[in-house]
Amino acid sequence: MLQISFAKQVMIWLTVIVGLTLAMPNAFYGRVEAHNDATYNAGTLISGGATQEEIDAMAAGWPSLLPSGLVNLGLDLRGGAHLLVEVQVTDVHESFLENFWPGVRDALAAERDTVGFVTREDSPAGELRVRVSETDGIARALELVRGLGRPVQSFTGAVASNIEVTNTGPVLTITLSEAEQVALNDRTMAQTLEIIRRRIDEVGTREPTIQRQGAERVLVQVPGVGSADEIIKLLGTTAQLTFNPVLGRTTDPDQTPGSGNVLYPAADEEGVFYILERRPVVTGEDLENAQLDFDQNGAPAVSFRFNTSAAREFGDYTLENIGSPFAIVLDQEVISAPTIQSHIPGGSGIITGRFTVEEATNLAVLLRSGALPAELTFLEERTIGPELGQDSIEAGRIACIVAGLAVLIYMIMGYGLFGVFANIALIINVGLMFGLLSTVGATLTLPGIAGIVLTIGMAVDANVIVFERIREELKTAKGPARAIELGYEKALSSIVDANITTFITAVILFTMGSGPVSGFAVTLGFGIITSVFTAIFVTRALIVLWFQRTRPKTIEV
Template identity: 60%
Template sequence: MTSAPLWKRILIGLVCLWGLLGSLPNLFYTQVETHNDAVAAISQAGGVGTPEQEAAAGLWPSWLPSSLMSLGLDLRGGAHLLARVELTDVYKARMDSLWPEVRDALRDIRDQVGAVRRAPSPDGVLRVTLTEPAGMSAAIAAVQALSQPVITLTGVGQSTLNITADGNDMVITLSEAEQRATDDRTMQQSLEIIRNRVDEAGTREPTIQRQGEDRILIQVPGIGSASELKGLIGTTAKLTFHPVVRTTTDAGANAGARNLLLPSREQKGLYYIVEETPVVSGDELVDAQPSFDQNNRPAVSFRFDGTGARKFGDYTAANIGAPFAIVLDGEVISAPVIQSHIAGGSGIITGSFTVEDSTELAVLLRAGALPAKMDFLEERTIGPELGADSISAGKTAAVIGLVAVAAYMIASYGMFGTFAVMALAVNLLLIIAILSAIGATLTLPGIAGIVLTMGMAVDANVLIFERVREELRAGLSPGRSLDAGFERAFSAIFDSQITGLLVAVIMFFIGSGTVRGFAVTTSIGIITSMFTAVYVTRLIIELWFGWRRPKTIVV
């Protein structure tokens, strides 16, 4: 039998060793998880930890891999919610906040339009009645000046408002492009708020993702119940605007009486000392949108309600040239300098922004509260006992599957079946190591994918061994039969595995949730089974053949 080059043998051996070491932490899951949490806490504290954290960090050797497969909701227990965001609430809020601006704009041309009043209209529609309909064109032109360009790639060249005449009434709605942009911003904002709330609670590996046009899937392992998760999501973020006293890089600096030391979200290591009493709070912020400044550079415009506008106007008039801090949940997200007196409650934040940066900052500014009502369509609590039962059932299924496959292969192919089983064990280790390395979340369907892969993994060995039998019947020597079996079966193995991999990839891209988990483990299993069946099995047989040098073989 032709021996593989030494470099190839070494490479295959190193991959197998990596699989063993990479999967090892999962045998000591709780111990390694505690170690990882302690290391992360010490790192976040600047390398200084408590005695308890130091002891926890010592539970696992630092020179060994410590990556774990994250356990999904069905294995760890926790809460599952499916929420629908009422996007029409945002349209209504936009029209409500637009009415004072429209009224002020029409006040300047009262001699043409007469008296104006807001007429009853559906949510998301602003209907304004003019007593002088002859001035409708002038009114539309005046209100059109309030419209802004839509800040999206697909909405280039379009305005945010549609303004039409209906008898004595002027009807104002958001344009179709702005509605799409508003929907995207609302969903992005909702995701950001939910993620902030969940992360703040110290939960582990949550799944928070958009589904369809207006739904959000929230799965949080380790939390007590769905009602607890709903209460957590409903918490309002704290957004405030503070005068800046000074900045520092000293995390332990003395802020002084009635001051706060707050970290910068944008620049790690930078801290702001701000006055404890805010100038204005996020409760008084009406809106924040991405826009452009007078030099056509991306910026963020914002607007306060009447009370906030008055307080903010008085402060900016008295503090031109001074910075003020925008604080979200105890972090300074921006600290612009006041350029001029900002009257009317509207202002603009400029800086070295891209369009994406300005959009993100606008989202953060609006992230003080959920932008729209959320209806929970589905809620489910999975207890930790059920999760433990699922893990136990998964282990049992995996062991039964492995034993059944091993028994069949040994009964059918004898010693060569044993070699295939050894390669199958390496395959299982590689799957676990890869899932741990990429931080994949293991779910029950994922376990099903692993069990299915174990059955599929020996298909390649069956093709190889049956081909070796044919070559032996044709009169070839044992060594040449083994070479021919591996070489001539490869094309059939490759074709069969590629078709399975294509199906798994399609499932990953068009599926969601547990379907994608199944697709991930199946895809990894197909790739590793190709490696172990073709290369690991051959290396084992090569080593055995070189050691025993048999005159005849029975496959």
């Protein structure tokens, strides 16, 4: 008998109501987006000049009890910045060898009687050259330096040392092994991706695309920003913060700082350079927090706080060096060189300078998110204007309307009242699809709109199969109720088979593809899920409700 249990009907219509409720915020996109920004990015809005009253008004534009999830618009719909950057992983190799040198020096110095005096030689990038004075101690020196290596698993699965040590006479040459280079590059790229994501997320941008491209490149797409320069300024700074002891000042840029020291320019004093100890007291990696603040004169500044161990080291250093200057260095520029007036035990401080509010806010973001492990080179940059995105949205909307109307008219002309039921299910289907996209926070791109248009066309396929089966059963079945029931039963396997194969294709496209391909796959996959649900359950529920009310003796499909 043609019927659906009360419990099943409740579940079907409850699912429809929940899905349409989740999709509803997209009909009031501007108001909901302003509400979300005021709720989740109030700090960013305030630093950008918004008042608390304006933020409260934005938050009140949408009831907090209602869902506020939106389908995020991609770069091609909203406009924004597109960047392709290359990570200079060789910088990390050089930094590794630079940090490896003190260990080599100490290990060889401990056996000076055997290897003699140890000096560091000038070497090309990617190498560390060390000279020992006793040629008879070369073998022992090789053994000691190789012993400093650490095991690393190569791409073949074998375990090898992270360094390779050779000698030419009394000079030892230390380089990274191939396995360590691969592992170091992977770690560098993973860290770079995470820090880029943190920096962009902290300034309140919506749904950026950050993907690794090849071995050493990263694709960054940020919808909603006015210019690619904004993102370049945010990403172009490595934000390597260090606190170094000051040995002197000079105006000679060519002055030799001496072994173990560096010469860095002053950020605020043109022509002034500081001679600093190369090894810092503490670094920005030890920061627990950094945020916008104001100094005693009301000028923008950045306050910071170290973690427990770094706070202790910093406190001990300030206690032992009262009256001596120390430098706050950001990306090899001395932004401040104050004199230590007293013991600083708490591990907190403030960075002052000629900052604007925006510059101080960005510096705080950079310090909180951490230093980039390597410099970024911008290979490609372009800004997509919002006008182009709006044109794409209008074109996509027209395509959806035309496709939808064509399908609606065809179904009514082809199947009469049953076509009306299919059309109602189609409208619900589109709403449920947007509800799913909003729930997962998916990004809608122009190819995604193509996926929606395709879904509209495919959505009635299942209904067409069912209705055709009902037509066939009407010729042999005893009555319309039995014909409808058999039509759904016999069409089910065909519907499931056809949609499973298409869904598998969508999964493969999403897994293997990137960018526009992924956007198309997401909408196609969600469209298949909602289409099957509406065709098998919603349309049938509508037919059952109609049939139980009217009890027709014959039906026209």
